[in-house]
Amino acid sequence: MVKSKQTCKKSTGGTAPRIALSLPASTGAVTAPGELNVREPSEHNEFCLICRDGSVGEDCLFLCSTCPRVMCSNCMNIPPASAHAVQADDVTFVCISCHVGMERHGRASQSPYFGFYRKGQPLLPSFLQICATLEVSLHSQLSSAPTLMLHLVLVDHDVTGGCFELASEFLRPYFPSGGFEFRSIVFDIGNASKIDEYRLQATAIIQSLMSSNWARVVVAITNHTDNEHGDPFIGYEGNKKSYVSARVHSVLDVLLSPWHPLIHGAAESYLWLFSCGALINNVTSFSGLQQAVIDHRITATIGFNAVRFQPSFATHLLLAFAELVIIERLPIHIVFPDMLGQSYKLGRHTDVFLLMPDNSGSLAVTKFAWTHSQLRPWGQYLPVQCPQCGWSNAWCSVNMHKDYIFECKNGQCRKKILLPGKRPGSCWISVVLRPMPSVPDEDED
Template identity: 25%
Template sequence: MPYELRKKPAAKKAPEVPSFRPRTRKSAKRSNGAPAPHLILAVPPATAGAPHASAQPALKRMRTQVPDRILEAAPSIVIVRSGNTIEANRFCSLCANGGTLSVCSKCDGSVCQDCVKPANNIAFTCPNCHDGGPYPHKLTYTSRSRGSTQMLDSSPLCIIAFRLAGSPDDGSAEHVAYHRVYPYFRGNVALITVWFNLEDDGAQIGIAVGDLIDTLTGHDFAQFNRFVVTITTHSDPGRGDLHIIPKNQGSLTVSNLMEFLLPAGLQKILGRGSEKDRNLCVFFTCGAAVKRVSSFEDIRSLEASGLFAEVIGFTQKDLQPELLSSWFSELVYSYFVLNYNSSEPVLKNHHVTGSHTGIVSFRKNTIYEYAWVHPTRQPFGKPVVAQCPECGHLNSWTKSLRQGPKSTKKVAPLKDGYDLRCKTDDCEAILSCDPPSTNDWMWVGQPLLDGPHGAWLRFDRTLCECIPTL
């Protein structure tokens, strides 16, 4: 238990234990963490250098169901894309409708003439980009909430999902995100799944990545300048290495695996957009990848390479990617449709994600760790066992504010810590809940410790030297 019991009542009679054992059922563990032998693989020149041209690109235009035994043998890539291509600024950023659109001269966002009637002989700027003073155009739209004044960007977007061969992808976070943003993109969004298995020293992934490069350099994908890259695999809990062979048969360091997944030819494609065409990278792996120093530094180096505006990992030691689908789909929508500058604004509506895992964000030489907090279940990001250790009752904790100095007789601020007291009659158990001992944390948004869903706590880890304390 992470909290010490500060005061104990008189000894109580232990509850009777039944004479039978509860039924149990063994099932395969579905988390993304397990030990695996550490390997070191050299990257073939064809994979590390210029774009590879495969003799017979093994790709599928429509998504099909592929048995696991085939995926473990020689998987390649699967492409999901449908619908016609559309203009990048086809939606009005005020009413989210179409019609006759005027394109802003500053942000390239569109506003329909039913919302704003542009003045003649004046460069058009949307209300968001107006510098102040009288607005030269006639605004007829009545609602000005923040959500309805964002530029709805439909510029082509490609989601590249690297998945360890044999891992289930039905209902994956990438598929949920694809369908979430599809109404805004139609044929401008594509999901490409790349299955990898390096038991042949990287020959298979070399062919698969070669097919990926051939696809992205082809005519159909020439206009795609924005990318989301995800890596879904297991991680070794002791070293933070990422699995490269199914069934825990081998693992590589993060940097070594990235040499196979992101060779120079693919890096060139990821970097062909302008500064506003930000890329995003998410590691759907267990927490060891961000809790071990070497793997942490590898991920930090990936962000520092300039390929991605933000790289994200998770702190949960037994990550369940299925629980992140809602958060990830909202992240892709906010990042690439509404053009948010970071993943932080997305967090406040995803307490279910927070109750499962913390999030580590690497962006612009800054490292933030986000921990979900709840007044009685996870004070200051540290989980509490729901059962009282004294009386045995479940969910009996209630928050109790501490008293300040006796001279003032004021209640101590919530940020200074508080107590959890058992509300069961005749039980006096108390748990002390103290904030982190460091000064590198702050609240994200309002400190909603009194709310039913909790809140998020942000730690600035940029200057932290002891990474395993995450």
């Protein structure tokens, strides 16, 4: 007898009947006292650009006069005779990143790096020697700008050991002086009274967070989506524990609007959607998602299209985001390929979508697909077995009339699959998608 067993599912799909959300009379952002001001960029990093460490005892961090970066005395060979002179009030310090940047952009000719200057002239008798290896890009920072992470979790959805909380623990040591918060909020918005409760809960949390000026706000929504319509689950309509769903634009309006004082007050905001791929694969729901991203003025939104998406598989991508975007302050649209480079196994599970609105109100949508010359040629899946004869591990590539095709190795079968294009080896490819026009909902007349 074949042995079998059951384990709990980790994927985020399923089915739930669609309902129309009964919105309260007021669905705007909650009222919060005072204005949120983005943290001034003049505040400097907490860790050295070179070694990515702090400074204690006799060592100190020198603050760059032209950017937020700092460098520690342990990474520079400052002559003992100049140790006190470099800390004089009339001396300015320029980090190695700014020095190289001025040379690259033509604002200064190539010259030795002196670091310390008095009235525009080098203070040291010879160039300043850096005695450590640069561990990050010269474009990077080690930023501790105030960062808020909000995790909105569907009621009764198990997120034990989830990747979003793991990312928060990774980030926490980078904020030794405070300025980092992680909040997890369980939502059940299946009817009007529950929406009111959710908004009151959000109001109380916002009141407790208003004392800080959050420069970055990262929101994650973890829930299920309806397999057919792509509608996000919203909780229970009544007391019976049976999930219901609603159109994506309505759901995001209810979930995100209360947090607008924080999201819109931040210099950068990010939305991670940990839900199954029907949200993106369904044309209507994906169109609604794109409009919601524009309406809520999110800097960047990340989504996935795996039919049975498992959020834990995105852990490496999220940690790379935390390091490159949050800490090193690199633009997400530039470093996204590097983030994916640390997450190649994710590509065997799902494509990744990056949605970014611009100042004109239009939306840039990019699909990233993982490719492998044998497993997923040109970003398209090969069946595990030949659908005609049932052989497994059956495919071989053939060059036929300058077209590359895959055919079954079974001489009695020779089933052919034609896949356009060719990309050797293994890598991620990006495909720029045309933003979808608004699609009328099928429930509307």
